Each structure stands twice: as C-alpha cells, then as structure tokens.
Amino acid sequence: MANDAPPPVANFIRTIITEDLRAGKRTRVVTRFPPEPNGYLHIGHAKSICLNFGLAREFGGVCHLRFDDTNPTTEDVEYVDSIQTDVRWLGFDWGANLFYASDYFERLYEYAMQLIKDGKAYVDSLSADEIRAHRGTLTEPGRDSPYRSRSVEESLDLFTRMRAGEFADGTHVLRAKIDMASPNLTLRDPTLYRIRHASHHRTGDRWCIYPLYDFTHCLSDATEGITHSICTLEFENNRPLYDWVLDQLPVPCHPQQIEFARLNLTYTVMSKRKLLKLVEGGYVTGWDDPRMPTISGMRRRGYTPEALRDFCEKIGVAKRDSTVDVAMLEHSIREDLNARAPRVMAVLRPLRVVLENYPDGQVEEIEAVNNPEDAAAGTRMLPFSRVLYVERDDFREEPPPKFFRLAPGREVRLRYAYIIKCVGVVKDASGEVVELRCTYDAETRSGSPASTRKVKATLHWVSAPHAIDAEVRLYDRLFTVEDPEAGKDGADYLALLNPGALERVTGTKLEPSLAGVAPGARYQFERQGYFCVDPDSRAGALVFNRTVSLRDTWAKIEQAGAGRR
RNA sequence: UGAGGAGUGGGCAAAUUGGUAAGCCACCUGACUCUGGAUCAGGUUAUUGCAGGUUCGAGUCCUGCCUCCUCAGCCA
Numbered sequence: 001m002a003n004d005a006p007p008p009v010a011n012f013i014r015t016i017i018t019e020d021l022r023a024g025k026r027t028r029v030v031t032r033f034p035p036e037p038n039g040y041l042h043i044g045h046a047k048s049i050c051l052n053f054g055l056a057r058e059f060g061g062v063c064h065l066r067f068d069d070t071n072p073t074t075e076d077v078e079y080v081d082s083i084q085t086d087v088r089w090l091g092f093d094w095g096a097n098l099f100y101a102s103d104y105f106e107r108l109y110e111y112a113m114q115l116i117k118d119g120k121a122y123v124d125s126l127s128a129d130e131i132r133a134h135r136g137t138l139t140e141p142g143r144d145s146p147y148r149s150r151s152v153e154e155s156l157d158l159f160t161r162m163r164a165g166e167f168a169d170g171t172h173v174l175r176a177k178i179d180m181a182s183p184n185l186t187l188r189d190p191t192l193y194r195i196r197h198a199s200h201h202r203t204g205d206r207w208c209i210y211p212l213y214d215f216t217h218c219l220s221d222a223t224e225g226i227t228h229s230i231c232t233l234e235f236e237n238n239r240p241l242y243d244w245v246l247d248q249l250p251v252p253c254h255p256q257q258i259e260f261a262r263l264n265l266t267y268t269v270m271s272k273r274k275l276l277k278l279v280e281g282g283y284v285t286g287w288d289d290p291r292m293p294t295i296s297g298m299r300r301r302g303y304t305p306e307a308l309r310d311f312c313e314k315i316g317v318a319k320r321d322s323t324v325d326v327a328m329l330e331h332s333i334r335e336d337l338n339a340r341a342p343r344v345m346a347v348l349r350p351l352r353v354v355l356e357n358y359p360d361g362q363v364e365e366i367e368a369v370n371n372p373e374d375a376a377a378g379t380r381m382l383p384f385s386r387v388l389y390v391e392r393d394d395f396r397e398e399p400p401p402k403f404f405r406l407a408p409g410r411e412v413r414l415r416y417a418y419i420i421k422c423v424g425v426v427k428d429a430s431g432e433v434v435e436l437r438c439t440y441d442a443e444t445r446s447g448s449p450a451s452t453r454k455v456k457a458t459l460h461w462v463s464a465p466h467a468i469d470a471e472v473r474l475y476d477r478l479f480t481v482e483d484p485e486a487g488k489d490g491a492d493y494l495a496l497l498n499p500g501a502l503e504r505v506t507g508t509k510l511e512p513s514l515a516g517v518a519p520g521a522r523y524q525f526e527r528q529g530y531f532c533v534d535p536d537s538r539a540g541a542l543v544f545n546r547t548v549s550l551r552d553t554w555a556k557i558e559q560a561g562a563g564r565r
Numbered sequence: 566u567g568a569g570g571a572g573u574g575g576g577c578a579a580a581u582u583g584g585u586a587a588g589c590c591a592c593c594u595g596a597c598u599c600u601g602g603a604u605c606a607g608g609u610u611a612u613u614g615c616a617g618g619u620u621c622g623a624g625u626c627c628u629g630c631c632u633c634c635u636c637a638g639c640c641a
Contacts, residue, residue, distance in 0.1 A: 034641095074641095136637070137567085183569090196639080212640080212641085216641095237569060237636045315590095316577065319570070323576075327591060332590095343600080373604095458599045459600095524602085555601090
C-alpha cells in the first residue's frame with residue numbers, strides 16, 4: 001500500500017469531502033474507480049486511481065474497483081486482467097471490493113421494470129436514425145416519439161420480450177420519459193437499454209439486452225453505497241440525469257457526482273481510441289510499448305509506482321482543462337530513481353582507448369560507489385586494464401568552447417580510476433576516429449594521496465576485455481509536437497508521430513557486474529540516465545530501456561550555441 | 566445565436582472564504598562536486614480574461630462583456 005505520500009495539496013474535492021463530513025452530510029467515504037475493460041489503463045487513469053484510492057485512504061474509507069462492463073462488443077477479459085494488474089502495481093488495494101456492473105444486470109432489469117410501471121420509461125420502436133431526427137438540436141427542442149404514449153402494459157410486454165430475445169438488434173430500445181424539450185440534451189428521453197445479441201465476457205449469452213452508462217453507473221454507485229462518485233468533466237452534462245434516475249427509484253443512497261479535469265500530457269495522446277489505433281496499426285509494439293503513456297508501457301520503460309503517485313499528487317486536481325508539461329513527470333521519476341538506483345558504468349557508443357604506458361596484461365580492481373545518495377548501497381569492484389572504452393561523445397578532435405571533456409592534449413579523469421591524457425588519435429581510411437592513444441598518470445588513482453589534482457571532467461569507462469555487450473533502447477517523446485490533437489478532431493495525429501521516439505543502440509559495452517541481471521532491474525548509467533532491464537533480455541543478450549536521461553547541462557549549452565550560430 | 570462548465574506568471578496549482586498573490590515544474594545565476602548528475606544558496610516571469618461598480622481594502626462580492634471546453638451514440 002502506498003504510504004509515502006507527501007503532505008496533500010489542497011484541492012476542491014478534498015474540500016467538499018471535508019465539509020460533507022463536518023456537516024454530517026456523510027459519515028464515511030466510499031469512492032470507486034470504474035474503468036470500462038475496453039483498453040489498457042494510461043497515466044490519465046493513474047490520476048483518477050490515485051485520487052479515488054487516495055481520498056478513501058486519507059479519510060479512512062474504502063475505494064471499490066468496479067468494471068463498467070455494459071458494452072460486450074468492445075470489452076474483453078484481457079483488459080480486465082491488465083487493469084487489475086496495473087492498479088495493484090500502482091500500489092492500491094480494493095480488498096474484497098471488486099465489482100462488475102454486469103453483476104447488477106438482474107437488479108438493473110428490475111429497476112427498469114419499475115420505471116416502466118411508474119410510467120417513467122417506455123419502449124421506443126423508432127430506428128436509431130429516427131430517434132436522432134426526433135432529438136432536435138442544441139438550439140431546437142426535440143419531438144416526442146410516437147411510441148412515447150404507449151401504454152405501460154405494452155411497454156412492459158415489449159421489454160420482457162426484448163429480454164427474451166424475440167427481437168433483432170436495433171428494433172426497440174427502452175427510454176426514460178423525461179423531457180424532449182429539455183435544454184440539456186441528455187435529458188431528452190435518454191436510451192436506457194438496447195438490444196445486442198452479443199456474448200459478454202462474463203455473462204456469456206445470458207443477456208441480449210444491455211443497459212447504457214447513464215442508467216448503469218448511478219445505480220451501481222447507489223447499490224455499492226458510494227458516497228462521492230468522482231468522474232471527469234465531460235460527464236458534467238450527465239449529472240442531472242444521474243440524479244434523476246436515482247430520484248425515481250427506491251435506491252439505498254444517493255451518491256454525489258463530482259467532476260474534475262482529466263489529465264493531458266504534452267507530446268502524447270491520452271484517448272483510448274487513439275492509443276488502440278497505435279497498437280492495432282503497428283505504430284508501436286503493443287500496449288506495453290515503452291513509448292506509450294499506458295501504465296504497462298511506463299512500467300516496462302522503468303517508471304516506478306512511487307514516481308507515478310508522486311506525479312499525480314503534484315499535478316493537483318481542478319476543474320479547468322489543462323495540459324501538464326511532461327517535464328513534470330520526468331522530474332518525479334528522476335527524483336525517485338536518484339535516491340534508489342544503483343550506479344553502473346555503461347558506454348553506449350564505445351570509442352576504444354589504449355593507455356600506452358599501462359602494462360600490457362595488467363588488471364587492477366577499482367572500487368566504485370554503488371550509490372552516492374545511499375551509503376548503505378555499498379561499493380563494488382571494477383576491472384581496469386590497458387584497453388578501455390569511453391563514450392564517443394566525450395571526445396572532440398576540435399573541442400568547442402565550454403567543452404570540458406577529452407580532446408587531443410587534454411586530461412580528464414576516468415571515474416574512480418586515473419587521470420589520462422590524450423596523446424594521439426587513430427583514424428580509419430574514411431577519416432573517422434577509431435581509437436584514442438592516451439597515457440595515464442599512475443599517481444592519480446582515486447583515493448590515493450596524490451590524487452588531489454583537479455581536472456575539468458570525469459568520464460565513465462569500461463575495461464574492453466571485461467566488458468559485456470548489450471542492446472540499449474533510447475526513447476524520446478512519442479510525438480513531435482506538444483499537442484498532437486490540436487488539429488481539428490485530432491485527425492492527423494498519426495502524421496505527427498516522432499520517428500525518432502525509439503532508437504536501438506547495439507554494441508553497447510557494460511561493466512561485467514551487469515551480467516545476469518533480471519528484467520525489471522533499474523540502474524543509473526553514470527552520467528547518462530536511468531535504465532531498466534527489458535523483458536526481451538536473454539542470457540548473454542541483455543536489453544536495456546532508457547527510462548529517462550539525466551539532466552544534461554552540457555546538452556543545453558551546446559544547443560544554445562547551435563541556436564546562436 | 567440552447568444548456569452546463571472554466572479563465573491566477575512559460576506549464577500545473579493554492580489562497581484560512583473581502584485583508585493586500587503559496588508551492589511544484591521549467592528557466593537563469595552562484596557555491597560545491599571524481600556523475601556538466603545530485604545537493605545548497607539566490608534570482609526572473611502575475612496590474613489574478615477584459616471593463617466598470619461596491620468597499621478603508623476585491624483573485625475572492627455586484628454588473629456587463631470576451632475567450633475556451635462539454636453535450637445532438639442504441640459509447641463510456
């Protein structure tokens with residue numbers, strides 16, 4: 001269970017609940033997270049999960065997990081399984097409070113029958129098109145269906161036969177009898193039930209009529225004794241209907257619906273429909289592709305539940321549409337991993353270095369700190385030898401201003417080891433640098449008394465004969481623009497996918513202590529970023545994902561310089 | 566041009582409910598540093614959508630206006 005939460009940030013929902021409790025309007029807090037099992041959860045859901053489970057915990061209440069599974073044609077057990085995995089992974093526990101709207105189908109049916117008997121619902125036999133035509137527009141009232149005045153007996157009979165399977169899809173629906181002239185379109189005799197001869201992932205073929213959201217959700221909430229039914233802004237228009245249904249029926253309680261703004265993040269999309277398309281269209285490798293804003297994708301990428309929870313707390317909760325800078329998310333994961341991830345040496349793009357004055361065949365054991373932020377993490381030994389690899393980016397034949405790293409004639413320190421000096425550059429026929437000839441200063445080994453000399457840079461390195469190979473996958477933002485959905489209807493978002501969002505780097509050289517690490521393990525590759533072992537890893541063929549890079553001041557300087565030129 | 570919502574620095578988001586604009590992210594300095602990381606110290610961005618009004622005093626109250634979002638599925 002998550003219990004490391006920082007002091008809560010004030011938000012309007014906490015204020016409402018606090019006031020309800022104080023005034024005696026409520027005596028306890030029961031919330032619910034009600035996903036439809038038609039897709040994988042994403043970071044936007046994480047906000048809702050943290051809100052609902054977080055509020056329940058904060059006020060000593062409970063939070064239910066309830067699947068809103070009323071549309072058999074789009075839902076699947078694959079999704080109900082993944083959702084449970086994700087919520088649990090995020091650190092929340094619904095205890096025995098796992099529910100399905102489909103478990104309430106019989107009760108919902110009885111409620112519907114009651115509504116018909118009370119003259120508050122009727123079976124309409126108009127086609128979908130006709131119903132639409134009768135609905136009116138935003139500025140014009142709708143017209144009553146000719147079937148609206150059907151007798152209670154006839155509606156009862158028809159509804160019973162709908163359930164019995166006597167009619168084809170689309171031939172009849174059950175509608176609430178409210179007001180076809182209401183300025184709120186959701187109140188213009190909303191459809192409550194439709195016929196769907198489809199098999200449901202839980203109820204199989206027992207039903208061929210399925211209740212719609214507006215009828216199901218409020219009654220499920222009331223059935224479970226929910227006190228605060230928290231949902232997103234687009235349901236604001238539906239609140240009067242939520243209340244209407246509950247007001248017509250003998251329900252055990254009347255939960256309060258409260259709406260908040262859903263999460264939007266820069267450089268990604270957050271609609272299940274769009275994410276599904278990325279998966280089905282093969283634009284990504286699956287729901288858990290590390291480029292995806294899904295919980296499973298982020299988990300695979302190396303995000304921690306702690307970081308996600310911290311992020312959700314930091315962004316706050318309000319009623320205004322907003323888009324959070326992805327930098328905020330990156331801050332949360334860096335903060336968490338900085339404190340916990342063991343440091344390790346990994347050279348992504350190796351450049352061979354030969355220490356001309358280092359004895360051939362000699363190998364020293366060098367002690368390295370596992371995590372400077374955590375003394376308890378201890379130290380480990382690294383082999384050091386005459387031939388090493390350093391990062392290609394750490395060498396410039398013609399160093400630009402403010403470049404502190406290696407260049408001909410320059411000295412740098414090799415982390416935990418010696419200060420070396422570049423005395424020669426070896427190039428191949430095409431002029432590319434393939435090797436650096438360097439000398440080392442034997443007096444400067446880390447920890448030795450004579451090692452106080454300062455140099456401007458410290459490089460990570462790996463001993464060539466001891467290094468192990470790995471593939472490293474570097475991820476960048478999924479889209480090239482901040483708001484991929486900005487175009488009308490977000491139609492063209494696929495054209496905005498970032499082709500550089502995934503870069504596979506092979507031939508990466510790692511320190512030997514990494515041999516045999518298990519999928520999921522997280523490390524900081526010194527000076528580069530946080531990485532985790534991908535499940536694609538095989539013995540002798542490790543694959544790492546870059547979760548997030550380290551803050552990179554040099555990259556900023558270099559970029560600013562490029563901009564000036 | 567119907568109804569319902571929302572407008573606070575570059576991005577999020579508070580403001581004890583009329584008392585003189587928190588915090589986080591980002592950005593910029595400087596210190597420190599065997600990660601150009603982390604940390605520490607400091608700094609720049611706000612006439613709170615606009616215009617009036619009430620008041621000793623308004624982000625908070627009143628009036629008018631502007632902008633943005635949601636709703637015309639037998640999706641949720």
